[in-house]
Amino acid sequence: MSSVTGQESSNAPPVVEMRGIVKRFNQTVALNGVDLTVKRGEVHAIVGENGAGKSTLMHILAGLIHPDRGQIALNGQPVTISSVESAYAHGIAMVHQHFMLLSSLSVAENLTLGKEPTRRGLFDRIAAAQAVINLGQRYNLVVNHAAKVADLSVGDLQRLEILRALYRGAEILILDEPTGVLTPQEAQGLFRVIRELKRDGKTTIFISHKLEEVLEISDSITVLRDGHVTGTLVTSQTTAPEIARMMVGREVFLKFDKPQITPGKPVLECVELCGPGVQQATFQVRANEIVGIAGVAGNGQSELADLIAGLLPSTAGTVKICGQDVTQASVSARRITGFANVPEDRYKHGLAAQGSVSDNLLMGVHDKPPLSRHGLLDLKAIANRAVELIKSFSIKTEKPASRASTLSGGNAQRIVIARELADNKPFILVAQPTRGIDIAASEFVREEILKRRNDGAGVLLISADLSEVISLSDRILVMYDGRIIGELPAAEADETRLGLLMAGIREETTNASKTA
Amino acid sequence: MLQKPLNPGLRTFITQTLVLLILAAFALLIGAIAVAIAGKSPVTAFQELLQGALGTRTNIAASITRSIPIIINGVAATIAFKAGLFNLGLEGQMVIGALTGAVFANAFKDLPPFLLLPLTILAAATAGGAWALPPAWWQVRFKVPLLVTTLLLNYIANYFASYLVNFPLRDLSGGAAVPQTVMIPEAIRFGIILEGTRLHAGVFAIILLPILVTWFFSRTSLGYRIRMSGLNPDFAQYGGIHTSRMVLIAMFGSGAVAGIAGVIQVLGVDFRYIDGTLVTPAFAWSGFIAAILASSNPLLIIGTGLFLAALKVGAAGMQRNTQIPLQIADVVQAGIIFMVAIRLRIGEFVKRLLFPN
Numbered sequence: 011m012s013s014v015t016g017q018e019s020s021n022a023p024p025v026v027e028m029r030g031i032v033k034r035f036n037q038t039v040a041l042n043g044v045d046l047t048v049k050r051g052e053v054h055a056i057v058g059e060n061g062a063g064k065s066t067l068m069h070i071l072a073g074l075i076h077p078d079r080g081q082i083a084l085n086g087q088p089v090t091i092s093s094v095e096s097a098y099a100h101g102i103a104m105v106h107q108h109f110m111l112l113s114s115l116s117v118a119e120n121l122t123l124g125k126e127p128t129r130r131g132l133f134d135r136i137a138a139a140q141a142v143i144n145l146g147q148r149y150n151l152v153v154n155h156a157a158k159v160a161d162l163s164v165g166d167l168q169r170l171e172i173l174r175a176l177y178r179g180a181e182i183l184i185l186d187e188p189t190g191v192l193t194p195q196e197a198q199g200l201f202r203v204i205r206e207l208k209r210d211g212k213t214t215i216f217i218s219h220k221l222e223e224v225l226e227i228s229d230s231i232t233v234l235r236d237g238h239v240t241g242t243l244v245t246s247q248t249t250a251p252e253i254a255r256m257m258v259g260r261e262v263f264l265k266f267d268k269p270q271i272t273p274g275k276p277v278l279e280c281v282e283l284c285g286p287g288v289q290q291a292t293f294q295v296r297a298n299e300i301v302g303i304a305g306v307a308g309n310g311q312s313e314l315a316d317l318i319a320g321l322l323p324s325t326a327g328t329v330k331i332c333g334q335d336v337t338q339a340s341v342s343a344r345r346i347t348g349f350a351n352v353p354e355d356r357y358k359h360g361l362a363a364q365g366s367v368s369d370n371l372l373m374g375v376h377d378k379p380p381l382s383r384h385g386l387l388d389l390k391a392i393a394n395r396a397v398e399l400i401k402s403f404s405i406k407t408e409k410p411a412s413r414a415s416t417l418s419g420g421n422a423q424r425i426v427i428a429r430e431l432a433d434n435k436p437f438i439l440v441a442q443p444t445r446g447i448d449i450a451a452s453e454f455v456r457e458e459i460l461k462r463r464n465d466g467a468g469v470l471l472i473s474a475d476l477s478e479v480i481s482l483s484d485r486i487l488v489m490y491d492g493r494i495i496g497e498l499p500a501a502e503a504d505e506t507r508l509g510l511l512m513a514g515i516r517e518e519t520t521n522a523s524k525t526a
Numbered sequence: 527m528l529q530k531p532l533n534p535g536l537r538t539f540i541t542q543t544l545v546l547l548i549l550a551a552f553a554l555l556i557g558a559i560a561v562a563i564a565g566k567s568p569v570t571a572f573q574e575l576l577q578g579a580l581g582t583r584t585n586i587a588a589s590i591t592r593s594i595p596i597i598i599n600g601v602a603a604t605i606a607f608k609a610g611l612f613n614l615g616l617e618g619q620m621v622i623g624a625l626t627g628a629v630f631a632n633a634f635k636d637l638p639p640f641l642l643l644p645l646t647i648l649a650a651a652t653a654g655g656a657w658a659l660p661p662a663w664w665q666v667r668f669k670v671p672l673l674v675t676t677l678l679l680n681y682i683a684n685y686f687a688s689y690l691v692n693f694p695l696r697d698l699s700g701g702a703a704v705p706q707t708v709m710i711p712e713a714i715r716f717g718i719i720l721e722g723t724r725l726h727a728g729v730f731a732i733i734l735l736p737i738l739v740t741w742f743f744s745r746t747s748l749g750y751r752i753r754m755s756g757l758n759p760d761f762a763q764y765g766g767i768h769t770s771r772m773v774l775i776a777m778f779g780s781g782a783v784a785g786i787a788g789v790i791q792v793l794g795v796d797f798r799y800i801d802g803t804l805v806t807p808a809f810a811w812s813g814f815i816a817a818i819l820a821s822s823n824p825l826l827i828i829g830t831g832l833f834l835a836a837l838k839v840g841a842a843g844m845q846r847n848t849q850i851p852l853q854i855a856d857v858v859q860a861g862i863i864f865m866v867a868i869r870l871r872i873g874e875f876v877k878r879l880l881f882p883n
């Protein structure tokens with residue numbers, strides 16, 4: 011285990027020094043004596059499994075929660091960070107795993123909230139807009155200042171959160187799984203911003219489950235496991251397997267085998283399906299088959315998923331699930347035909363954060379015997395199922411009755427995956443299955459999806475992670491501008507071929523003129 | 527590394543109890559200040575208040591009697607809360623329910639009592655529920671905020687009911703000055719269950735309804751669907767729940783229970799619908815507050831409702847004996863609401879004071 015050794019500024023005190031931090035939530039010890047040292051101007055990554063305590067540690071630094079024990083020093087000065095305000099006063103700002111913006115306000119209003127520019131005592135709209143534009147230009151973070159937050163894409167939301175932090179004068183920027191919700195392209199954009207910040211002498215603390223990203227962007231790394239620090243590393247002197255070993259405590263294999271199976275009957279048939287953002291999608295998913303959808307985010311994948319799920323109305327075409335025409339059917343009718351759905355936006359569609367873990371695990375099967383008969387819930391059967399799912403998907407929670415909001419980000423995601431992969435449904439729609447989930451658990455989730463396919467389910471997989479699509483799928487469809495513009499057997503797919511298709515360049519035109 | 531100074535569960539319990547006590551103390555302090563400003567002795571005021579609320583058997587019974595409409599309204603508010611809705615129209619729904627009940631009982635007075643009583647309650651519940659439906663529909667269909675429409679419909683309900691008992695439905699026989707309907711048949715009036723007091727059989731509803739509603743939300747699929755729609759409508763929809771339907775059902779249920787609160791007053795206290803008797807004492811509002819204080823746990827509403835009722839009854843006694851205006855009770859009630867609003871802050875403060883590090 012290598013340790014961080016002082017480089018150029020060895021005698022300057024570290025910008026952040028946390029010592030012996032302990033934090034307990036009821037029975038859970040989230041942090042058990044954690045030390046963290048971050049040097050001025052560096053990009054410091056924090057990695058660890060779901061529930062290791064990463065967000066909790068950062069919440070303490072950002073003043074959201076108070077440690078039960080431990081000291082914090084900034085630039086060598088001991089400090090007490092009693093609130094978010096006091097963290098701001100010390101130049102610390104955090105961009106959360108789940109955004110915390112007021113969606114009815116405009117970008118400019120959100121940006122300046124808490125430190126509004128005023129003119130004669132009133133909110134100064136023009137100055138606020140100017141602030142967005144100025145900061146945006148300086149750091150290459152362009153967001154339309156007049157837009158309503160409710161209308162922004164996730165990437166925009168994140169840029170806004172970062173702008174907000176910078177506007178408040180942040181010197182230390184904490185990014186909690188910022189790339190989890192971004193496309194690979196957007197992630198590269200974020201990294202450019204981080205490098206820009208670094209040039210400005212600002213410090214970034216970065217949480218991620220994607221080790222390639224950690225290796226790419228960070229200078230040093232702190233590894234957490236179960237509330238303990240299991241390693242502090244200099245990025246240039248380590249490798250992904252070494253980090254993974256420290257995180258998990260064993261070797262992680264990112265390979266699995268996929269037996270060849272002849273696909274069975276179609277479980278999903280879309281014919282000329284049209285709707286908002288989707289044009290004439292025609293394809294099938296058969297039993298014993300995983301069909302991946304690749305595409306740059308925003309090319310209609312999310313809408314296609316919503317059309318299939320019945321969350322968006324289609325304008326033309328048909329959808330059949332397990333042979334039944336469900337084009338006009340309600341969501342519940344679709345679910346009854348045997349359809350599972352892991353939605354892309356887990357916190358919006360996949361969970362009720364204020365509901366219990368058990369409530370969350372019941373959704374979609376709340377009218378299904380034996381869990382529910384004649385409108386009456388069988389609490390015993392429901393509890394048994396919950397306990398079983400919590401166990402088989404290793405959801406880290408104190409008890410089934412705990413609120414979902416008390417779970418770590420990745421564990422909350424596992425609730426959704428566990429619920430939807432349970433009960434042997436014949437057709438499974440999964441969007442971004444491993445988003446926010448640590449490496450070991452991602453491996454498990456992929457295996458689980460594969461197992462469902464081997465057991466006879468048909469799976470439609472939408473993922474921004476190309477390597478995930480390639481390794482899991484039997485066939486890959488590529489979406490561009492709302493259309494399915496190509497199909498490849500997974501065996502013939504590689505990142506370059508897919509990349510071209512995803513950019514809207516069709517096979518037959520690649521050799522001729524590239525005018526697409 | 528970790529020594530355990532105190533079991534964390536115990537720690538939370540101590541903190542919470544202390545917070546509640548501090549809350550009560552603060553609210554009473556606000557009341558005391560108000561009394562002092564009015565130039566009276568706070569000590570006498572509170573002695574009289576306590577005496578008025580719980581001093582004698584009669585007073586205790588009066589407090590419990592008073593709590594009946596408050597608790598039932600609290601339960602009604604909770605049903606809407608669970609669906610994520612603020613039903614500010616409890617008052618109108620209660621008035622419509624009560625009037626419908628009174629009219630129904632008189633119209634079918636020849637029915638045998640064992641049929642007439644449940645049908646009267648059913649009619650009141652249906653009317654109260656129906657009165658709550660238009661705002662639900664407007665919200666679902668046209669996105670008009672229910673919070674506003676329910677509140678506005680109170681005025682319409684009150685004036686409409688007032689018109690009806692002033693003119694077409696007015697009891698002209700006794701020559702009474704008060705606009706009221708004729709009395710309901712004696713056979714269906716609730717009996718007094720504690721001799722020498724006015725505590726009537728309607729009191730069983732304050733135990734029955736909270737239990738029923740608790741059961742409904744924890745044990746039925748419909749209860750689950752309503753709760754999930756309240757917690758996250760997007761999630762509920764994704765899971766196949768018709769959230770619009772849940773809004774309609776929850777509002778109907780909430781209005782129906784408010785209607786029951788109204789008809790129980792008719793059956794147990796007034797024996798007829800009397801203009802203004804349900805509105806003036808602000809039963810609906812107190813019920814709403816009882817529900818908020820109880821964090822919309824129906825069983826806790828029994829406690830908070832009794833507390834608020836005792837406060838009101840006690841204040842009335844205090845006014846009789848000391849000339850301190852009974853509005854002091856409203857001041858204390860407002861103080862409590864204020865305290866609840868900042869409860870979380872106190873909790874954090876107390877915890878850090880008690881257990882630094």
Ligand SMILES: Nc1ncnc2c1ncn2[C@@H]1O[C@H](COP(=O)(O)OP(=O)(O)OP(=O)(O)O)[C@@H](O)[C@H]1O
Binds near residue numbers: 039
């Ligand atoms: N408010 C809370 N109440 C109870 N337990 C909590 C609360 N917040 C966090 N925890 C628990 O503390 C532990 C650490 O959670 P934390 O959110 O810090 O994990 P994390 O490392 O960020 O994980 P992830 O990668 O899944 O986001 C978890 O077991 C979690 O359940």
Ligand SMILES: [Mg+2]
Binds near residue numbers: 107
């Ligand atoms: Mg986290």
